[in-house]
Amino acid sequence: MPGIVPAADARAEFDAICHRLADSDEIYHGRKPLLDAQKQLESGVSGADRVEIEITLGRELLKQGRALEAVELLTKARETAQGLIGTHAFLWAKATDNLALAHLRAAEDQNCVLRHTAASCIFPIAEEGVHLRPEHARRAGDLLIELIGKLNVSPRSMQAAWLLNISRMVAGDYPDGVPKDYRLPPSAFESDPSFPAWRDRAIALGVGAVDLAGGAVMDDFDGDGLLDLVTSTSDPCGTLKAFRNDGRGGFENVTEAWGLDSQLGGLNLTHADYDGDGKLDLFVLRGAWLHDHGRIRNSLLRNELDGPRGGFVDVSISSGLARTASPTQTAGWADYDGDGDLDVYVGNESDSTEPHPSRLYSNVGDGTFTEVGAAAGVTNDRFAKAVTWGDYDNDGDPDLFVSNIGPNRLYRNNADGTFTDVAESAGVVEPRGRSFTDWFFDYDNDGDLDLLVSDYGVAPALIAVHYYGRELPMGQPLLYRNDGGVFTEVSREMGIKQPALPMGANFGDLDNDGWLDFYLGTGDPEYETVFPNLMYRNQEGTRFVDVTSAGGFGHLQKGHGVAFGDLDNDGDQDLFHQVGGFYPGDVFSNALFENPGNDASWITLRLQGRKANRFGVGARIEVRVLGKVAGGKQASARTIHLLAGSGGSFGGSSMQQEIGLGQADRIEEIVVRWPGSATVQRFRDVQPNRVYDVVEGRDRLAAVELPRFSLASTSAQPTHEQH
Numbered sequence: 001m002p003g004i005v006p007a008a009d010a011r012a013e014f015d016a017i018c019h020r021l022a023d024s025d026e027i028y029h030g031r032k033p034l035l036d037a038q039k040q041l042e043s044g045v046s047g048a049d050r051v052e053i054e055i056t057l058g059r060e061l062l063k064q065g066r067a068l069e070a071v072e073l074l075t076k077a078r079e080t081a082q083g084l085i086g087t088h089a090f091l092w093a094k095a096t097d098n099l100a101l102a103h104l105r106a107a108e109d110q111n112c113v114l115r116h117t118a119a120s121c122i123f124p125i126a127e128e129g130v131h132l133r134p135e136h137a138r139r140a141g142d143l144l145i146e147l148i149g150k151l152n153v154s155p156r157s158m159q160a161a162w163l164l165n166i167s168r169m170v171a172g173d174y175p176d177g178v179p180k181d182y183r184l185p186p187s188a189f190e191s192d193p194s195f196p197a198w199r200d201r202a203i204a205l206g207v208g209a210v211d212l213a214g215g216a217v218m219d220d221f222d223g224d225g226l227l228d229l230v231t232s233t234s235d236p237c238g239t240l241k242a243f244r245n246d247g248r249g250g251f252e253n254v255t256e257a258w259g260l261d262s263q264l265g266g267l268n269l270t271h272a273d274y275d276g277d278g279k280l281d282l283f284v285l286r287g288a289w290l291h292d293h294g295r296i297r298n299s300l301l302r303n304e305l306d307g308p309r310g311g312f313v314d315v316s317i318s319s320g321l322a323r324t325a326s327p328t329q330t331a332g333w334a335d336y337d338g339d340g341d342l343d344v345y346v347g348n349e350s351d352s353t354e355p356h357p358s359r360l361y362s363n364v365g366d367g368t369f370t371e372v373g374a375a376a377g378v379t380n381d382r383f384a385k386a387v388t389w390g391d392y393d394n395d396g397d398p399d400l401f402v403s404n405i406g407p408n409r410l411y412r413n414n415a416d417g418t419f420t421d422v423a424e425s426a427g428v429v430e431p432r433g434r435s436f437t438d439w440f441f442d443y444d445n446d447g448d449l450d451l452l453v454s455d456y457g458v459a460p461a462l463i464a465v466h467y468y469g470r471e472l473p474m475g476q477p478l479l480y481r482n483d484g485g486v487f488t489e490v491s492r493e494m495g496i497k498q499p500a501l502p503m504g505a506n507f508g509d510l511d512n513d514g515w516l517d518f519y520l521g522t523g524d525p526e527y528e529t530v531f532p533n534l535m536y537r538n539q540e541g542t543r544f545v546d547v548t549s550a551g552g553f554g555h556l557q558k559g560h561g562v563a564f565g566d567l568d569n570d571g572d573q574d575l576f577h578q579v580g581g582f583y584p585g586d587v588f589s590n591a592l593f594e595n596p597g598n599d600a601s602w603i604t605l606r607l608q609g610r611k612a613n614r615f616g617v618g619a620r621i622e623v624r625v626l627g628k629v630a631g632g633k634q635a636s637a638r639t640i641h642l643l644a645g646s647g648g649s650f651g652g653s654s655m656q657q658e659i660g661l662g663q664a665d666r667i668e669e670i671v672v673r674w675p676g677s678a679t680v681q682r683f684r685d686v687q688p689n690r691v692y693d694v695v696e697g698r699d700r701l702a703a704v705e706l707p708r709f710s711l712a713s714t715s716a717q718p719t720h721e722q723h
Helices: 007-022 032-042 047-063 067-082 088-113 135-150 155-171 460-467
Strands: 216-219 228-231 241-245 251-253 268-272 281-285 299-304 311-314 328-334 343-348 359-363 369-371 383-390 399-405 409-413 419-421 435-441 450-455 478-482 487-489 502-508 517-522 534-538 544-546 559-565 574-579 591-594 601-608 620-627 638-643 657-662 664-673 680-686 691-695 702-704
Touching: 032 047, 047 067, 047 088, 067 088, 088 135, 088 155, 135 155, 155 460, 216 268, 216 559, 216 574, 228 268, 268 328, 268 559, 281 328, 343 383, 399 435, 399 450, 435 502, 450 502, 502 574, 517 574, 601 620, 601 664, 620 657, 638 657, 657 664, 680 691
Parallel strands: 328 383, 383 435, 502 559, 601 691
Antiparallel strands: 216 228, 228 241, 241 251, 268 281, 281 299, 299 311, 328 343, 343 359, 359 369, 383 399, 399 409, 409 419, 435 450, 450 478, 478 487, 502 517, 517 534, 517 559, 534 544, 559 574, 574 591, 601 657, 620 638, 620 664, 664 680, 691 702
């Protein structure tokens, strides 16, 4: 078919990009810096210059996944530096620092990657997470003790002390192996003790694939009523991966069967039904952080799982979404013009030397898109890191927020095909330095959309300072409360104080209480940036409480795509997390945290638009509930508010709206306000703890029976796909 990219052609195209980047000087994936350092070392250089080159080469070996070679070379560099006069102290510290990191990575490779357990790399380290081969972790700790003794008290020394504590934990030598002056205070482990523990079941369920940083989507792609999983990877030589929910407590790797083995790379991906056929499609985003090397096309993959091809088909060219290639990792879907189909905004990474304007693609309705970014006034012309749509001013059309390296944008929809940037007047330009993940949600259930924007500008060493009990005045995600169309930043007063460097992030309802919680996947590309991913529980809209340690969510590996959804149809949301770093050697396996359950009520709504877009993306849902209090008396009514969609900007949750109801025993009313069509539907006296189809224009909900099963009773054999 014209405009469709055959799988073989797509594979050849992306294979060529894989080889081009591998042979280049691109700082993350390219091997040229390593080869250059090797040539310098072979030139006969000696003394301090040789030590510098050995350290550089050791670091490059570590980036490329050759940790044991890095250990050998950096050991030699450290010994040489020790014998130098004058400059040896600085070089010795530098070599020691990098040697400790190489030992730590070797320890992870030999234990957490090759001998993965459910407790691997979960902070604080439990007995099950202690390394079976502790030699490298123990050596890393010894080196860090030496290094800290040579450093003045500083954020750098505190980061080394943090890594010392982690090294001793995984080696099984904690706390006695850490000198008291360097030991973490009790506050580093504090968490709400009433929150139940979740468990990582990814390996047992067959979805623990090892990969680099990438996106994650959880949804029902084959229409069988079960949520599947799809991931992407920043590895330009790695494929997308798909895992089909088998309905018996396990997953089947269907990457090849679904035609996704021809699609390589992609730091992020989103999902949406762009052509309104009732099947969810995929959009793969490529080139992020690579600057001019990142001129790689994105892929729009049409879902034809029920057709003769039996998989996803690359329609990037025929749709018009591949006519330009700019580095990006972010896109957001919405019906901005109210015509009933989904448009898409792609946030590109632009700077003064490499202009890459962001693009708004208007859906023509025949499977193609027209680019209208300049005419609409939304080119951004900044280094975009995340985008999200939401009707923040409640005027009936979606507005657009763009998170940037540089001041953020809030584009108000003028309802005439154009937008006006009102970020300054609305009060949401911060953080001006380096913003990252963002989303609209109604955290306080007051009927208007609030905004969360993560700060990516804090130095990693300062995060270590925070774990040692020194509260910092900056670096935490910013929570903007919507006060009638203008915003007030309330993060710290709401209990969000931890600087975190969030990359992947999303929100959901952990305990079905009807208040939205959120998870942050933390880190940056560097090996020394090893901090727990964070979970915040919403306490009835009045405060967010850290439940990271109590819930077992504190994964120490680099966190990226995050998706919430009810994988086993038992009424509560599970959590899938795509984990891995950006350098070729910083691989790790996915995590799938199973919800242990609760006694709260729930309801799941599967929207089906007729005039509005097919999955109701952008719909506003109100659920008015009544419950009992002590003595059996009827409690006062409360209303739960949701924005229909896939959640955050780095990870895609299920499009079915899974809504916790707390202790409600009666749903008094459900109101659905459909986007674009202005249809408003009301349903009264709805039975909770069921799944319903909500069809636009029909006056009754249709109860749906879905297969229920237990992830815990799976018969699937543990598998571990190696990178």
